[in-house]
Amino acid sequence: MSRTPSLLQTTRYNTSQRILEELADAESRPIIFSSVTKERSAAELSEMLHIPLSSVYKKLNKLRHLGLITVARTVMDANRKRVKMYKSSIAEASIHIKNHAPDMVPVPDPILVANESGSAGGGSEPVPQNEFDVTKMIIEELGNARSRAVLFSIRDSAKNSRAISVELQIPLSAVSDALARLEYLGLAERLFADGNETGAYRSRIAEASITINGSEPTLALVGN
Numbered sequence: 001m002s003r004t005p006s007l008l009q010t011t012r013y014n015t016s017q018r019i020l021e022e023l024a025d026a027e028s029r030p031i032i033f034s035s036v037t038k039e040r041s042a043a044e045l046s047e048m049l050h051i052p053l054s055s056v057y058k059k060l061n062k063l064r065h066l067g068l069i070t071v072a073r074t075v076m077d078a079n080r081k082r083v084k085m086y087k088s089s090i091a092e093a094s095i096h097i098k099n100h101a102p103d104m105v106p107v108p109d110p111i112l113v114a115n116e117s118g119s120a121g122g123g124s125e126p127v128p129q130n131e132f133d134v135t136k137m138i139i140e141e142l143g144n145a146r147s148r149a150v151l152f153s154i155r156d157s158a159k160n161s162r163a164i165s166v167e168l169q170i171p172l173s174a175v176s177d178a179l180a181r182l183e184y185l186g187l188a189e190r191l192f193a194d195g196n197e198t199g200a201y202r203s204r205i206a207e208a209s210i211t212i213n214g215s216e217p218t219l220a221l222v223g224n
Contacts, residue, residue, distance in 0.1 A: 016104055017145055019066050023093055023212055024143025026136055027051050028059050032068055032088050033212070039072045039085035060086060092213035097142055098206075100149045135219050138185050139210055146170060150178045151187055151203050155224060158191055158200040187221075 022028040030049050034040060042060060046053040063069035072087040096103045141147045149168050153159065161179055165172040179201055182188035191200045202224070209220045 015066065016102075019068065020095065020102060020104060020143050021145075022059075022063060022066060022068060023095070024140045025059075026140065027055060028063060029212065029217070031056065031059050032063060032090065035069065035086050036088045036091055039087045041083050041085055043083075045086070092211070095210040095212070097148065097208045097210070100145070100152050102142075102148075134185065135217070138187065138221075139217055139219060141181060141185060141187065142208055142210070144178075146174060147178045147182060150175055151182055151205070154188065154201050155203040155206060158198075158202040160199045160201070164201075 023032070027049070031045055031051070034045060034048060040048075042053060042056045045051070045060075046056045049056075051059075060069055064071070068089055069086050070089050071084045073085050074082050075085060077083050090107060092107045094105045094107075142151075149170070150164055153164050153167055159167070161172060161175045164170070164179075165175045168175070179188060183190060183201070187203065187205055188201050189204050191198045191202055204224055205221045206224045207222045209222075211218045
């Protein structure tokens with residue numbers, strides 16, 4: 001008898017989910033949008049974005065497989081070594097999250113951004129990443145398939161961590177970790193009755209919209 005795949009099993013190899021994870025990633029996103037209007041080498045991206053070169057190469061490899069970055073050309077450096085120049089395949093992306101499977105619309109034409117003066121992703125220096133930027137932390141959490149599933153499982157009715165674990169077929173410890181992060185970011189709340197904690201959680205948002213057209217994305221949340 002075949003077993004119905006869990007939510008995470010159905011999203012593990014989902015290309016849209018993998019693209020969303022990269023767009024939500026604090027390192028992948030600036031790599032993509034720093035090369036929208038100008039080709040850049042891995043070394044240049046590493047220096048600009050203050051990301052270790054080894055990490056840049058790993059990110060570029062993933063982004064190329066997902067079609068978000070391409071090798072525009074290969075040049076010779078001063079030491080006569082061949083250097084790949086990378087360019088973004090998208091100019092912006094709009095993500096609307098209303099349940100665990102978000103709608104995502106990438107704009108694949110970089111010329112749209114190249115023709116706008118002062119647009120994000122051009123030759124200007126990117127804004128330094130702030131690891132405690134709550135907006136970026138929320139976007140990363142919404143980009144995580146497990147966290148998103150937990151959040152939207154408690155949108156219409158409050159549940160405790162064990163009920164969520166059974167429903168989503170996610171280990172209880174992982175559900176507890178996700179709930180802790182979601183509560184910290186203000187996306188979920190613990191319920192109380194007569195001043196006592198009930199053990200149940202409820203989502204504080206009904207949906208979210210993310211617009212990414214540079215290293216500084218914008219986020220709009222709709223309350224539950």
